[in-house]
Structures are given as C-alpha cells and as structure tokens.
Amino acid sequence: MKGITKTFPGVRALDDVTFSVARGSIHGLVGENGAGKSTLMKILNGVLYADTGEIIVDGQPCRFKDTKEAQAKGIGFIFQEFNLINTLTAAENIYLNRLKIRAGRIAWKQVNQDAQALIDELGFNFSVTEKIIDLSAAQKQLVEIAKALSFDAKLIVMDEPTSSLTTNEIEKLFEIVKKLKSEGITIIYISHKLEEIYSICQTVTILRDGQIIDTQPVSSISKNKIIELMVGRSVDMEFPKRNTVPGEIVLDVQNLTRRGIVKGVTFNLRKGEVLGIAGLVGSGRTELAEAIFGAEKHDDGIIMVKGKKVAIHSTYDGKSNSIGLLTEDRKETGLVLDFNISKNITITNLPKVSKSGILINRLEKQYAQQFSDELGVRTPSINQLTINLSGGNQQKVVLAKWLFSDVDILILDEPTRGIDVGAKYEIYLLINQLAEQGKSIIMISSELPEVLGMSDRVIVLNEGKKKGELSRDELSAEAVMHMIIRSEGENGGNN
Amino acid sequence: MVETIKNKINIGSTLRNYGVMIGLVVIIIIVSIVEPAFFTGNNLLNILRQSSAIGLCALGMTYVMVAGGMDLSLGSTVSLAGVIAIMIMNSIGVTGNADVAAVIAVIAAVTAGGLVGLANGVILATINGRLGESFIITYSMQIVVGALALLVTGGQFIFGRFPEQLYSKLGTGLSPILIFAGLAIVMQLGLAKTNFGRQTYFLGANMNVAKMAGIKVKQLRVINHMICGMCAGLAGIIITSRVYSASPLQGTGYELDAIAAVVIGGTSLMGGSGGIHKTILGVLVVGILANALNVVGVNAYAQLIVRGAIIILAVGLDGLNRGAAIKGLVS
Numbered sequence: 001m002k003g004i005t006k007t008f009p010g011v012r013a014l015d016d017v018t019f020s021v022a023r024g025s026i027h028g029l030v031g032e033n034g035a036g037k038s039t040l041m042k043i044l045n046g047v048l049y050a051d052t053g054e055i056i057v058d059g060q061p062c063r064f065k066d067t068k069e070a071q072a073k074g075i076g077f078i079f080q081e082f083n084l085i086n087t088l089t090a091a092e093n094i095y096l097n098r099l100k101i102r103a104g105r106i107a108w109k110q111v112n113q114d115a116q117a118l119i120d121e122l123g124f125n126f127s128v129t130e131k132i133i134d135l136s137a138a139q140k141q142l143v144e145i146a147k148a149l150s151f152d153a154k155l156i157v158m159d160e161p162t163s164s165l166t167t168n169e170i171e172k173l174f175e176i177v178k179k180l181k182s183e184g185i186t187i188i189y190i191s192h193k194l195e196e197i198y199s200i201c202q203t204v205t206i207l208r209d210g211q212i213i214d215t216q217p218v219s220s221i222s223k224n225k226i227i228e229l230m231v232g233r234s235v236d237m238e239f240p241k242r243n244t245v246p247g248e249i250v251l252d253v254q255n256l257t258r259r260g261i262v263k264g265v266t267f268n269l270r271k272g273e274v275l276g277i278a279g280l281v282g283s284g285r286t287e288l289a290e291a292i293f294g295a296e297k298h299d300d301g302i303i304m305v306k307g308k309k310v311a312i313h314s315t316y317d318g319k320s321n322s323i324g325l326l327t328e329d330r331k332e333t334g335l336v337l338d339f340n341i342s343k344n345i346t347i348t349n350l351p352k353v354s355k356s357g358i359l360i361n362r363l364e365k366q367y368a369q370q371f372s373d374e375l376g377v378r379t380p381s382i383n384q385l386t387i388n389l390s391g392g393n394q395q396k397v398v399l400a401k402w403l404f405s406d407v408d409i410l411i412l413d414e415p416t417r418g419i420d421v422g423a424k425y426e427i428y429l430l431i432n433q434l435a436e437q438g439k440s441i442i443m444i445s446s447e448l449p450e451v452l453g454m455s456d457r458v459i460v461l462n463e464g465k466k467k468g469e470l471s472r473d474e475l476s477a478e479a480v481m482h483m484i485i486r487s488e489g490e491n492g493g494n495n
Numbered sequence: 496m497v498e499t500i501k502n503k504i505n506i507g508s509t510l511r512n513y514g515v516m517i518g519l520v521v522i523i524i525i526v527s528i529v530e531p532a533f534f535t536g537n538n539l540l541n542i543l544r545q546s547s548a549i550g551l552c553a554l555g556m557t558y559v560m561v562a563g564g565m566d567l568s569l570g571s572t573v574s575l576a577g578v579i580a581i582m583i584m585n586s587i588g589v590t591g592n593a594d595v596a597a598v599i600a601v602i603a604a605v606t607a608g609g610l611v612g613l614a615n616g617v618i619l620a621t622i623n624g625r626l627g628e629s630f631i632i633t634y635s636m637q638i639v640v641g642a643l644a645l646l647v648t649g650g651q652f653i654f655g656r657f658p659e660q661l662y663s664k665l666g667t668g669l670s671p672i673l674i675f676a677g678l679a680i681v682m683q684l685g686l687a688k689t690n691f692g693r694q695t696y697f698l699g700a701n702m703n704v705a706k707m708a709g710i711k712v713k714q715l716r717v718i719n720h721m722i723c724g725m726c727a728g729l730a731g732i733i734i735t736s737r738v739y740s741a742s743p744l745q746g747t748g749y750e751l752d753a754i755a756a757v758v759i760g761g762t763s764l765m766g767g768s769g770g771i772h773k774t775i776l777g778v779l780v781v782g783i784l785a786n787a788l789n790v791v792g793v794n795a796y797a798q799l800i801v802r803g804a805i806i807i808l809a810v811g812l813d814g815l816n817r818g819a820a821i822k823g824l825v826s
Contacts, residue, residue: 295707319709333707336700338767347697347708350690357689401708 013039015210017053021155021203026177026187028197028218031207032230032390032420037190040207041157045077046070057155076148080160080418082140084132090139091115091128094147118146122176138169145176155186162196163418166281174200192420194223206230231422239453240425242432246456247271249307250440251323251409253292256301261287263464264301269409269440274431276455277444278480284464285444286328289411293325294318305409319348324407326398328414328444330391334398337387341379341397342368344386348405371400376426392423399430410434411442416450428454448477460484514812515761515776519783526787533790540672544737546782547671548573548730550775552753553760554675554682555726557774560757561686562719563699563766564619564629569727569753571641572611573746576604576731578644580662581653581741588657597662605728611640612724616717625702626766637750644743655739666736674733678726683771695719700767755802756781759809780805 014036021027031037042048044055046064054061057073064070067077084093092099094115100107115128124142132140141161148156158177162170177187177200189201197204198218205215206229213229214221251269256262262284269275277285291298294312303310303321310321318325327333335344345368346353353364368382375396379389386394395415402410412431416424431454435441445451451458452475460467460483468483527534552569559566580600588596615633618624624632655663664670686692697705698715706712730749735741760777762769784805788798 314711315706315709316711324709325707327707332701333703336697336704336767338700339696343693343696347693347705347710350693354690357691358684359688359690359693405709 013210014043014050017207017210017212019205019212021186021188023154023186024181024184025203026181026189026201028201028204029188029190029207030192030194030197030204030226030230032392032422035207035230036210037207038159039210041077041159041188041190044070044157045075071151071153074152074154076151076153076156078141078144078148078156078158078161080163082132082144084140084143086133087131089129089131090119090126090135090143090146093132093143094118094128094150096147098151114150115146118149119143122146122149123179124172136169138165138172141165141169141173142176145180149180153185155188156180157188157190159190160192160418161189162191162193170196192418194226194421197226198223208232227421230420239450240429240432242435244272244432244435244456246273247438250305251292252302252304252307254302254304256288256291256303257299258287258291258296258464259299261464262291262298265461265464265466267459267466267469269442271408271440272435272438273456274435274441274443274454276451276458277442277461278448278451278458278484279461279467280484281446283461283484285461286413287464288461289325289413289442289444292318293323293411295325319405319407322406322408323411324348324402324405324409325411326402326413326415328417330394330398334401335386335394338385340383340385341372341377341389342382344397345371345382345400345404348401352404352406367404371404372397375400375403375430390419390423392419392426395419395423395427396430399427403434408438409440409442411444413444414446415443416445416447424450448480452477452480515759515773515780519776519780522780522783522787526783526791530787530790533787538786538790540669542779542782542786543672543675544667545786546778547675548733549749549752549756549781550675550778551678551726551730551733552749553756553774553778554679554771555723556750556753556757557760557762557769557771558682558686558695558719559629559723560754560762560764561699561766561769562695562716563626563702564716564719565626565633565754565764566612566615566720566723567630567633567750568611568615568636568640569633569723569750570746570748571637571644572608572724572727573731573734573749574741574743575611575640575644575647576608576728577735577741577745578648578653578731578743579607580604580732581655581735582647584655584657584662585653588662593658593660593662596657597660597665600662601665601732604732605725608724608726608728608731609721610724611636611727612721613717615724616720619720620713620716626764641743641747648741648743650743653741655735655741659739662736663739664736666733666738671733671737674729678729679771679775682722683775686771691715691718696767698766751806752781755806755809758813759805761809761813763813764810 017036017040019040029037039048043050046067046069055063062073091112095111100110102110112128119126119128119142122142122145124139126135126139132143135143161173165173181187189197191197201218203215204218204221204226206213206226208230248271249268250271253268254266255264257264265288279285287296290296292303294315294317297313303312305321305323312318312321331337342364346364350359353367354360365382372379372382377393377396377400379393386397389397416427431441431443443451443454455475456472458470458475458480460470460480462484470479523534532538552573556566556569580603583600583603584596587599615636618632619629622628686695694705694710694715697708697710698712702712731746734745756777757774758764758777759780760769760773760775762773784801785798788801
C-alpha cells in the first residue's frame with residue numbers, strides 16, 4: 001500500500017501511509033485506538049476507498065470497489081467481532097453465497113465435505129454441520145479462518161482475533177496461524193496485546209495518528225520501545241499506586257444465587273476499596289455483577305448496602321441503592337453511539353440536570369463538560385457523537401456516566417477491554433482516583449495482571465462458585481490460578 | 496480536501512433536516528399557481544381542520560415510534576373511543592345536561608384509549624418485545640379493539656341524537672385546530688425538554704443501554720403506549736363531533752396515515768430519533784397533499800397511489816440516509 005491518505009469529516013485518518021508486507025510472513029500492526037489501523041485495513045479490504053494512493057498486490061496495482069473484489073485478489077479478513085450467522089451451520093457460513101449447486105439443488109454433501117476438509121486441515125475436530133450458535137468462540141474463529149481459506153486467500157488480515165478467546169484457545173489459534181504461514185500464506189496481525197505480537201510475528205509496524213512511525217523485526221525492538229512509539233511518549237508500565245485504606249463495609253453480598261449460573265456467592269466490599277474478581281471467562285463473574293446491579297433477577301441471597309438489606313429487582317433499584325455497573329460491552333450496552341457525549345453522560349442522573357422534570361440545557365452542558373474534562377475525554381466538543389470516539393475515549397464516557405450518577409459502589413466489568421495501552425493507564429489512574437474519593441469498586445477483568453495490579457483484595461470465582469479470597473499480601477498469579485485449578489480438580493472428582 | 500467533504504456533508508444534512516419543509520413549500524407554490532383557490536384562508540383552515548384527527552394520532556404515534564415501537568391498534572382505538580363517546584352522549588346527553596355529558600364522554604373516550612395503550616404497553620414490556628413484536632401485538636390488538644367497537648354497537652352506525660351543544664363544538668370551527676396545536680406544543684416540550692422524553696429517546700435508540708443506565712424501561716414503554724392510546728381517543732372525539740355520528744369502522748386505516756405522517760416528517764422507524772416538530776411537518780404534508788390533489792382534480796383512486804408512493808419514498812429516504820450516515824462514520 002503506497003501513499004494512502006484518507007480523510008473523514010474533520011479528521012485525517014491516514015496521512016500518506018506506505019505499508020508493505022513480505023509474502024509468507026506474519027506482520028504485526030500495532031497502534032493506539034484511532035491510530036488508523038482499522039481504516040488502513042478497511043481500505044485494503046475494499047470497505048473504504050482511499051482518497052489518494054494505491055494498493056499493489058503481487059506487483060499489480062489494484063483498486064477494490066468492494067470486499068468481493070478484494071476477495072478475488074486473495075485478501076481475506078477476520079474481524080474482531082464474528083461475522084457469522086448464528087442460526088446457520090458452520091459449513092453454510094463458510095460457503096455462504098457460494099453454495100455449490102447441482103441439478104438445481106444445493107449439493108449439501110459436497111458442501112459439507114469441502115467445509116469439513118478445511119476444518120480438519122486446520123487440525124480441529126468438530127462437525128461443520130453444527131450451528132454457529134453451538135460453537136465455542138475459538139471454533140467460531142476457526143470457521144472465519146476456514147471461510148477466508150475457502151476462497152484461496154493468500155493474505156489474511158486478523159483484527160484482534162483473540163479478544164474473545166480463552167488462553168487455551170489463543171494457543172490453538174497461534175498454532176494455526178503458524179501453520180498458515182508455513183503454507184506460504186501472509187498474515188497481517190492487528191493486536192493490542194504485545195505479548196501476542198512477540199510470540200507470533202516476525203515484523204511489527206507501528207502506526208500513530210495516521211502515520212507509520214516505524215517498521216522493525218520484532219527481535220530487535222523492545223516492548224517498552226513499541227509502547228513508547230505507539231503513544232509518542234514513554235509510559236510507566238507499572239500499575240499506578242494509590243494511598244487508600246479501605247474503610248467500613250458498604251456492600252455485603254450473602255449467598256447470592258442465580259440458578260445454574262451463580263452459586264451462593266458471599267463477599268463484602270469496603271469503602272475506598274478496589275475488589276478484584278478473578279476467574280475464567282464463563283466463571284459467573286459478569287452474571288454475579290448483573291445480579292447485584294439488578295439487570296438480572298437473583299433466585300436467592302441477600303444484598304446489603306451500608307448495613308441495610310435492600311431489595312434489588314431492576315437496574316433502577318440497583319442505581320437507587322447506589323450501585324452502578326459499567327458493562328463489558330460498551331457498544332451494545334454502555335453507550336448509544338448515535339448520541340453525543342453530553343447525552344450519554346447525563347442519562348444516569350437526569351434529575352441532576354433538570355428542575356421538576358424539565359431539562360435545563362445550561363446545567364446539562366455544564367455538568368457534561370465538567371465530567372468529560374475530569375475524565376480527560378479527548379474530543380473537540382461534548383456535542384461529538386460517541387461513535388466518533390476511540391475505544392479508550394468511549395470507555396471514559398461510560399465511566400463519566402457512572403460518576404455522574406453519584407453511585408458509591410461501582411462494578412467495572414472489563415473496564416479496559418479493547419483499549420490501548422495509553423488509555424488503559426489513564427483508566428487505572430481514574431480507578432485509583434475514585435477509590436481515593438471514597439468510592440468502592442469491584443473490578444472484573446480477564447487480564448490477570450490487571451486484577452493483581454489494581455486490587456486491594458481479590459475473590460476467585462469458578463463455575464459460579466466463590467473459590468477463595470486473597471488479600472493484597474497473598475496476591476499472586478500462582479495463587480489465583482491455584483484456586484481455579486484446584487477447584488476444577490474437585491469438580492472433576494465430583495462428576 | 497477536508498473542506499469539500501465538509502461541504503458535501505452539510506448539503507446532505509441540510510436536505511435531511513429541511514427536505515420536508517422545502518418539499519412542503521414547493522407543493523404549496525406549485526398548487527397555488529395551478530389552482531388559485533388553493534391558497535385561500537378558507538381552504539387552508541379547512542386543511543388544518545381535516546388534518547387534526549390524523550394529526551392527533553400522529554402525535555401519539557411519534558411517542559411510540561421514538562421509543563422504538565409501533566402502534567397498529569390506533570385506528571380501531573379511534574373507532575372504539577368515538578363509539579363510546581357518542582353512546583354516552585346519546586344516553587346521558589339526551590336525558591341530562593348535554594354539557595356535563597360531553598365532559599363525561601371525553602373522559603370516557605380518552606380513558607378507553609389509554610386502556611388500550613396500557614394493554615399494549617404491559618404486554619410488550621412483559622414479553623420484552625422489540626419492534627417486530629410490537630407490530631404483531633398491536634396488530635392483534637387492532638383486531639380485538641375493532642371487534643369490541645363492533646360488539647358494543649352491534650355493527651351499526653350510530654347517529655347523534657343529543658342536542659348540538661358543547662360536544663358538537665369540539666370537532667368544528669377552530670377547536671380541532673386549537674386542540675391539535677395545543678397538544679402538539681405540550682407533546683413537543685414533553686419529548687424534547689423533559690427527563691421522560693430523554694429517557695424515551697434512549698429507550699428507542701438502544702433498549703439495552705437504557706436498561707443498563709438504570710432507567711425504568713418497562714414503565715416507560717407502558718406510559719408511551721398509553722399516551723398514544725389517549726391521543727387516539729381524542730381523535731375519536733374530534734371525528735365523531737364533526738360528523739355527529741359514530742361508526743365502528745370510523746378509524747380504519749388511521750394508523751397507517753399516522754405512520755405516514757410521522758415517517759414523512761422524518762422520524763425513523765428504528766426509534767431513538769425524530770420528534771413532534773418533525774411530525775407536525777409530516778401531518779401538514781399529508782394534509783396539504785391530499786387537499787391539493789383534490790383541488791387540482793386528481794381521481795380519488797389515483798390519489799391512493801400518490802399517497803402510497805409518498806410513504807415508500809419517505810421510508811426509502813430514511814433508509815438511504817441511515818446507510819449514508821453509517822458509511823460516513825466508519826473509522
């Protein structure tokens with residue numbers, strides 16, 4: 001890709017970018033959110049057009065009008081979010097649009113055979129006649145890869161392919177990626193997780209503010225150097241320290257149960273404390289949070305806020321009892337992306353910006369500006385639609401919205417998912433600031449180092465049960481994993 | 496480069512925002528030239544009077560649609576409310592004080608509308624239904640409510656037998672215009688300027704976000720449907736007052752005319768956008784167009800084709816705009 005420039009209203013997303021990838025290599029592409037990675041890849045894929053510049057594939061200049069033309073040139077795409085139809089089978093998804101027809105009917109046998117061959121070749125074994133909805137995240141990812149391979153992709157772009165995979169599944173994916181490489185397929189690998197870049201890529205390109213900053217073999221560049229180039233300044237990778245002593249108990253959860261999902265969880269949370277919840281994906285962490293906040297009903301158990309037993313049957317009840325939940329999916333449940341920053345912030349506490357039910361424009365602007373500034377949302381104006389913000393800035397708006405609600409107990413479910421290193425660090429600082437102001441925080445995260453680095457105390461969940469609790473002094477990755485594994489052993493014994 | 500793109504976007508958004516108004520002015524100018532009788536005070540008042548019943552329905556429909564729903568039961572609610580009002584007038588209004596009876600009839604009709612809305616809202620909130628469910632549920636409700644109107648009247652047309660006092664004034668002269676205008680102002684403020692309105696926009700834009708922000712989503716849905724039903728009740732009063740009679744089929748098709756006015760005004764079928772101010776324009780377009788076609792002398796059946804085409808055009812433009820908005824914002 002040569003001299004690519006792309007502008008959006010008010011933003012120059014890519015500025016004269018020249019980017020080349022050697023055949024048969026795994027090429028990492030990193031950059032903060034909003035650096036232009038996705039835009040660049042979308043141009044390569046024909047989703048967007050470049051204003052200037054050209055794409056050269058195997059020495060031939062091309063211009064893709066749509067994704068089909070890109071496909072025809074052997075460029076496949078695997079997005080962060082799955083692009084599969086849940087109610088169809090894996091085989092149907094792989095050959096969607098290109099189902100083989102024989103004698104006027106779909107040749108199912110042939111289609112299934114071909115699809116199965118692709119999956120088998122990738123070294124996985126599950127049946128392609130299963131519906132997507134019944135597959136695990138890793139299997140879905142595989143279906144995406146098989147789909148790309150099915151039209152002879154020579155170049156596959158993977159955009160954050162591991163964001164919804166477990167550690168085990170990630171390892172399997174890496175094996176497959178390496179296998180593809182050995183077969184001469186070129187991979188462009190986009191990720192926020194630098195460990196991944198180091199474990200599979202040969203070369204890494206760093207993109208910042210729409211410009212290529214550097215391209216280096218991964219063997220000759222340090223992790224800190226990459227981060228520095230990404231954010232344009234040196235970043236302290238340690239978790240920021242805070243000076244708080246947890247106070248009295250503000251939330252006391254006893255024997256909380258959601259049939260089949262959360263099994264009798266008991267814990268408490270103190271004023272000014274950051275309580276981490278560790279556990280694998282599917283361990284019931286999110287489900288526990290939803291029950292406390294009132295998004296889902298609980299079947300049994302007691303929730304006490306500041307010493308008083310409270311009845312929480314709805315999210316309104318949760319909020320009224322000073323509990324807020326920052327959900328793990330900010331795009332689906334955190335923000336209305338078509339609405340501006342201001343509206344998204346004030347929605348949790350409209351009475352604060354109104355008099356007898358009537359919105360006061362001036363108050364709303366003033367508060368929204370104040371909270372947006374306090375959280376350091378980078379935007380020209382609070383009237384900016386949140387869809388135009390980067391992931392990190394969107395997350396700050398979601399945080400702002402919950403701070404504006406004046407709740408004292410804040411549950412953060414994956415607060416740093418899909419945001420870049422620089423923004424993560426800012427979120428950590430904000431969490432510390434909140435704890436110092438006397439808010440109590442429950443932090444759920446799949447990234448164990450984050451839980452360990454930020455929490456005063458950690459509870460470990462597995463299969464809906466609380467498996468133990470670790471104080472600051474006892475905290476270590478080994479201790480957490482030990483609790484999870486020990487409990488898996490127990491369960492194995494019970495079965 | 497950036498400048499040209501900005502300009503393009505500005506033209507696009509101008510068309511999106513003011514297209515209806517521009518279209519309206521163009522229609523008025525053309526028809527006025529072709530047929531001078533169109534642009535006279537009398538005819539314009541006439542248009543407003545004729546538009547007021549559909550207008551009231553469209554106001555209610557706007558609330559439900561901004562909230563991400565739909566109310567197809569609106570037409571038969573108009574019929575039922577009208578039938579109830581006239582039956583009350585024919586009994587109490589004849590034996591007792593006709594003015595008191597009018598007040599009772601109005602309260603009864605609006606309450607009936609509110610109850611239909613309550614039923615719609617409670618069912619939809621309970622099953623956590625989305626747009627698709629709201630189509631089917633309210634369509635079924637249309638059948639049920641329509642049947643109720645037929646049952647209470649025995650399928651008969653009811654002539655007014657009450658003295659022509661207060662009730663008859665509600666739908667004639669300036670009063671329907673004033674009722675529509677007054678309610679439009681109140682409902683515009685309610686949607687644009689209150690906590691309730693803001694929450695309604697969030698509900699329509701993304702129900703999950705609304706729920707997770709601690710909004711009482713179910714209650715909000717019920718209230719919006721009740722408001723819509725009550726508007727239909729009012730429309731039933733205006734119509735029956737004007738024609739001094741009631742038919743159990745009076746409101747047939749009103750829901751589609753109301754949807755047409757709302758969509759032409761620019762409120763999206765997808766919820767979370769638009770507003771009463773847009774619907775007012777939509778109502779005027781529908782009303783003026785119908786009148787203009789009459790004045791110019793277009794065949795009544797051909798008029799139906801024009802009406803259908805306009806709705807298709809409005810929904811089509813809405814879809815295209817949404818597509819354009821999404822393309823332009825991809826990053």
